[in-house]
Amino acid sequence: MRADARRNLDKIVEAAAAVMAERGVGVPMEAIARRAGVGVGTLYRRFPDRNALIAAIGEHYVHSLAEALREAAENAPDAWSGLRGFVLWAVNPGRAALATALAELPDETFLDMAEFAVTRRRWLEGLDELVRRAQAEGGMRADVDTEDVVSLMNLFVCHPADLPAHVAAQPVRFLHLMLDGMQASAATRLPGDPAEDAPRV
């Protein structure tokens, strides 16, 4: 692989991550190419379709998530503030924002990316562990689960262009509100609790 080709590849992945974070995963290929400063031809030579591109970005993304999570879990004074800090970091619009798109990608896309799947699973497990710990320590309400946390992240992260203007302007503000709602001290009864909402026979 020639040196310039290599450089372009990096520029493309970086640009795609940025543009998709800004305008959603469905952004025109040409917009990505333009941002990367290359022609669409170059883009297509490297990535036969959008999914390949998403998968490539996802790989970077998940790695950085895993890294940040590890760091948060280790350095925070307690599990809940670690979790809070991690989510705030991860949703920063500057980071690539692809969790939902990744989740929706057909499995075939990852055929030759075994390592990626492993990292992803490990990340989810790490998050789950941190959540449980935060709950055990009493910082986080017990009726919220890991999947809720992931959804919360996705809510702000996946289609920034479609968010109401005020939310898009300061997503961090709303993130704080949500996180505050996840605190143990905020707990009210949440719907969807199987024990409570089961149909009475």
Add this chain to the structure above:
Amino acid sequence: MRADARRNLDKIVEAAAAVMAERGVGVPMEAIARRAGVGVGTLYRRFPDRNALIAAIGEHYVHSLAEALREAAENAPDAWSGLRGFVLWAVNPGRAALATALAELPDETFLDMAEFAVTRRRWLEGLDELVRRAQAEGGMRADVDTEDVVSLMNLFVCHPADLPAHVAAQPVRFLHLMLDGMQASAATRLPGDPAEDAPRV
């Protein structure tokens, strides 16, 4: 206007509200026509473009919001639970969900709908009043404002199809989380507070 034409008009508005609530404001005109059980031709005869349709729905919508707000404000035991009840009601996916689309409509659209603008303003004022009251009574944290509440509603309401699957499946759950975060008892420091975040000179 012939009686059947009148009936169709109502069916169209109702269908459009439902379909847009489900699939976003950009949903194909044909989908609306199908749901209403009429041909696209009929749709276009009544509403020259999408905006006219949105405005028509918006009128209904705002009226029902205003009504619900009034009721909540009067009947709830305290302002905060009234506000909470109102938001939970308003975000119910069964209701028309158009606030964002309405806000983004060009002003020309409302040229011959003076009454609508009035209702809308009055609704906003009522909401604002309820918020202030909830804060004064100590039920709601003071660093959240009316605009935040509106944005929160929009967040769940505007493009349901684009929400992460888990959120879409039980939006009420996330709504509760957000509302819990708005309770006075949940308050942590929120970013975006001008007094605190002003650049230090």
Add this chain to the structure above:
DNA sequence: CCTAAGCGGAAGCTCGGATTCCGGTTGGCT
């Protein structure tokens, strides 16, 4: 200096969705 790898971006294609239009239908008045 040579050549194969690599590049850019115009051209053509696809397809979802908007919009038109007209032959057939029907409400409602006489």
Add this chain to the structure above:
DNA sequence: AGCCAACCGGAATCCGAGCTTCCGCTTAGG
């Protein structure tokens, strides 16, 4: 009952955004 203007449905047409290909030109690297 009979008439006709209002109204309807939906096939046909139009349109443009975005995808994908392809080839003549450029350049890295030996």
